Amino acid sequence: MDIHGLHNYTVAILKEAGERIRRSFHEVMQIETKSDANDLVTNIDKEIEQFIINKIRTYDDTYRVFGEEGMAGNPVTSLEGVVWIVDPIDGTMNFVRQHRNFAISIGIYEDGVGQAGYIYDVVADELYYAIAGEGAYMNGQRLAHLEALPLNKSIVGINAVWGTPNKKIEHEGVIRLIRKLRGTRSLGAATLEMMAVATGRMDAYISLRLSPWDIAAGVIIANEVGAIASTLENKKINLLEQDTFIVSNPSIHSEIINDYITLK
Ligand code: IPD
Numbered sequence: 416m417d418i419h420g421l422h423n424y425t426v427a428i429l430k431e432a433g434e435r436i437r438r439s440f441h442e443v444m445q446i447e448t449k450s451d452a453n454d455l456v457t458n459i460d461k462e463i464e465q466f467i468i469n470k471i472r473t474y475d476d477t478y479r480v481f482g483e484e485g486m487a488g489n490p491v492t493s494l495e496g497v498v499w500i501v502d503p504i505d506g507t508m509n510f511v512r513q514h515r516n517f518a519i520s521i522g523i524y525e526d527g528v529g530q531a532g533y534i535y536d537v538v539a540d541e542l543y544y545a546i547a548g549e550g551a552y553m554n555g556q557r558l559a560h561l562e563a564l565p566l567n568k569s570i571v572g573i574n575a576v577w578g579t580p581n582k583k584i585e586h587e588g589v590i591r592l593i594r595k596l597r598g599t600r601s602l603g604a605a606t607l608e609m610m611a612v613a614t615g616r617m618d619a620y621i622s623l624r625l626s627p628w629d630i631a632a633g634v635i636i637a638n639e640v641g642a643i644a645s646t647l648e649n650k651k652i653n654l655l656e657q658d659t660f661i662v663s664n665p666s667i668h669s670e671i672i673n674d675y676i677t678l679k
Pocket residue numbers: 455483502504505506507508602603604605606622624625629
C-alpha cells in the first residue's frame with residue numbers, strides 16, 4: 416500500500432465528510448439508542464460512515480472497512496490485508512447535544528500494523544494525523560514529543576462515575592488517584608481525549624471500555640509523540656475487541672496502572 420499516495424485522498428474524504436456534518440446541523444436529526452439509553456446513533460453517523468466507505472471502495476475495492484455502524488456489511492474478524500477502522504462520529508452525544516466536541520476517526524492498518532491515523536475535530540477544524548514513523552501533526556504543525564512530569568502535576572481524563580462504587584474498578588483507588596493529580600477532565604469523545612494527551616493538554620486518558628474504532632487512529636498518532644497506549648492491565652491493544660484503555664505520558668503510565676488501578 417502506498418500510504419503517502421493515500422494521504423491527500425484521506426484528508427479530502429475527511430474534509431468533505433466534515434462539511435456534510437456541518438450542513439446537517441440545519442436538518443432534523445433522527446436519533447436512536449443502541450446498547451443502552453446513553454448509547455446514541457443518528458442518521459448522520461450512518462450516512463457519514465457510508466460516504467467514507469464509498470470513497471474507500473472507489474480508491475481500492477480490496478480494502479476492508481471496519482466501521483462502528485457496520486455499514487460495510489461483513490463483520491471484520493481479522494486484520495489481514497488493508498483494513499480501515501472508522502468511527503464516523505466519535506462523541507455522538509456531544510454531536511447531538513452540543514454540536515461540537517466530536518470527531519471523525521480513521522485508522523489505516525496493514526496486516527495489523529498501524530500505517531496512518533486521522534482524527535478530525537470537525538467544528539474546530541483541527542485535523543490531527545500521523546503516518547507511522549514520520550511524526551504527528553495538527554493542521555500541518557508538528558506535535559512535540561511529550562516531556563516527563565510527575566503525577567501530582569498531571570491532568571488525567573477520566574469519567575467521574577469510576578470514583579463511585581461500580582462493578583468494573585475499585586473506586587477507592589480511583590479516588591486516591593484523583594486526589595493525587597493536579598486535575599481531571601472529561602471531554603466525552605475518546606478520540607479528542609487521546610489528542611489532548613498527544614498535544615500535552617492532558618497527560619493521560621483512562622477508559623473502562625472502548626472499541627477498536629474509538630482508538631485505532633489515536634494510538635498511531637499518540638505513538639508518534641512518545642505516548643504509551645495499553646489496556647489497564649498493561650496488555651497490548653487488541654483492535655478486534657472492546658477492552659479497557661489507557662493512553663499516557665510515559666512518565667506516569669506504570670505508576671497509574673500499578674498503584675491506583677484495580678479492576679474487578
Ligand atoms: C463514545 C465516546 C465516549 C466514550 C464511549 C464511546 P461514540 O463513542 O468516545 O467518549 O466514553 O465509550 O463509545 O459512541 O460517541 O462513537
